[in-house]
Amino acid sequence: MxxxxxxxxxxxxxxxxxxxxxxANDPEESAAGKTSAAAQPAAGTSSNQSQSPGTLPRVTILATGGTIAGKANANSAVGYTAGEATAQDLIDAVPGLDKIAALQAEQISNIGSQDMNDEVWLKLADRINEIFAADGADGIVVTHGTDTIEETAFFLDHVVASPKPVVLVGSMRPSTALSADGPANLRSGVQVAADPAARDRGTMVVLNDTIHGATDVTKSNTTSLQTFVSPNTGPIGHVDAAAVTFAEPAEQQTRLxxxxxxxxxxxxxxxxxxxxxxxxxxxxxxxxxxxxxxxxxxxxxxxxxxxxxxxxxxxxxxxxxxxxxxxxxxxxxxxxxxxxxxxxxxxxxxxxxxxxxxxxxxxxxxxxxxxxxxxxxxxxxxx
CATH class of the missing domain: 3.40.50.40 (Rossmann fold)
Known part of the structure; x- marks a missing residue:
């Protein structure tokens, strides 16, 4: 469902x-219009992202910090300091990311998400609305710590005035970990934000190849890579290196x-x-x-x-x-x-x-x- x-x-x-x-209906909806049936893959089908370099979708990455930008702490075998890597550092860690989308990067903050606050929320929401109002991007990816990512996603879902996709990504392991999950999650997030079928789905959270809607997603495990679940509705889609797959076509939603x-x-x-x-x-x-x-x-x-x-x-x-x-x-x-x-x-x-x-x-x-x-x-x- x-x-x-x-x-x-x-x-x-x-x-x-x-x-x-x-x-209130989406303010930009009447002007921008809904995605055409041709652009919307049928339920359970995949949307292939292969495009020529001249037609790459435009994705802006807004970095806020978190574990995905964390670096190992020399004083601890498992500890790390969140919010050390910059937005450009994160992009540079993902080979081929520039083949998926034409990228821009901005640093909104560089904090652990346990310290996320109203000031950063407002700054982030204002910047997203500015970018979309100026037609500066086709989608936006926000890098964020996992502890409060569901809260930021829910806030943005109700204040972003555009049908274009906003995708939050994070990681459970710091960027310097032996098997860091941040690069793969960032790649997946950019794939989703760049996909035409992501339009009209509001704000999403993408980790571990799974796409969740902002309303139901929640963190369910302290350390596992498969920590995010949508316990009442299930995930809305999945992503792999070749394609983004949504379970159902985007709804004609009315939002607050x-x-x-x-x-x-x-x-x-x-x-x-x-x-x-x-x-x-x-x-x-x-x-x-x-x-x-x-x-x-x-x-x-x-x-x-x-x-x-x-x-x-x-x-x-x-x-x-x-x-x-x-x-x-x-x-x-x-x-x-x-x-x-x-x-x-x-x-x-x-x-x-x-x-x-x-x-x-x-x-x-x-x-x-x-x-x-x-x-x-x-x-x-x-x-």
Whole structure:
């Protein structure tokens, strides 16, 4: 099933009859038009990338740092320092990359993705929109650390105002490792960004020959090369040295098309991690530090201890937006199932994990969306 999949169906049914609204069509869609049927390979088929040098697609690589730009630390057998190699270093490590696309490279930042922040997000989103608005590239590849790559992908998926592809790539091993995976991942990312069939698919994450959509992708293992999965929908495609293969044709999607926020930081939204023996301390602490939104990383179907439920409901009654997500690695949080959202004043995250629920809540808050019913509709649309 495509990205509009079972989670979206569950979300729409679970919203107690709420009509999905608040979605904006791609601003560039009407002007740029959809990819023709000839350019879109049928589901399960491959798109061969062989082109003459004079007709190479244009791909801009925006580097942010991460393990893919890491170099070994002499003080440790397994340690490394993230964000040491430059964008040009990464390109130079992949022989033949210039045969796939005409490349430009820019350094946006050079940090480990554990230090990714609102300022870099806004800088990155603004630059991507500038490049596409000026017709400066046919696709963009962002090199990024894997720890928060899914969060950056989700943010960009909702603020990039173009149907052209944005592809995030990273690596699990530093550039100086004996079997570094970064060069292969960068090559795959450029292949996907350069492929005509990648248009209209939003922001994607590409690692280990696998293509994931931004909504469902998540990191599932601390060190394995095959760490990224899409637990609810599955990957949207695969890539090898010869071809890019998408599972299905691109959808005619409606997205929550937010403008890039004017400045950082974004509104404060804290994640409350549920566990046995929990009281309301974490909720009260977050509110005391000015949180305008709270995301519950609940047990099971978004549940938590009774004192926490009471504190969250009280916060919702005072105008704080409260979203119930789950710490479980897959599945949707169903509205009005284990907890009565209508009575509590809370919102169900449906298919979004806690980290992505936080980002969506930040984007809604910065755009003045504070009505819980509208927030629920937008969560249904984004899932």
């Amino acid at each position: 495509a990205r509009s999949s079972i989670l979206r169906i569950v979300g729409l049914l679970a919203c107690s009859g709420l009509l999905v609204a608040g979605c 098309g937010f403008p890039v926020p004017d400045s950082a930081p974004l509104p404060r939204v804290d994640i409350i991690y549920s566990h046995a023996g929990m009281d309301a301390t974490a909720v009260n602490d977050a509110l005391g530090h000015g949180a305008r939104g709270l995301v519950l990383a609940g047990v099971g179907d978004g549940n938590t201890a009774k004192p926490v439920v009471s504190a969250l409901s009280a916060a919702a009654g005072k105008g704080v937006l409260v979203v119930r997500s789950s710490r479980v690695g897959s599945g949707a949080v169903v509205r009005n199932a284990e907890l009565n959202d209508d009575e509590l004043g809370t919102v169900s995250a449906l298919g979004l994990n806690p980290a992505k629920s936080r980002i969506l809540l930040q984007l809604l808050l910065v755009n003045g969306v504070t009505d819980p019913q509208q927030v629920q509709r937008d969560f249904a649309a984004a899932s």
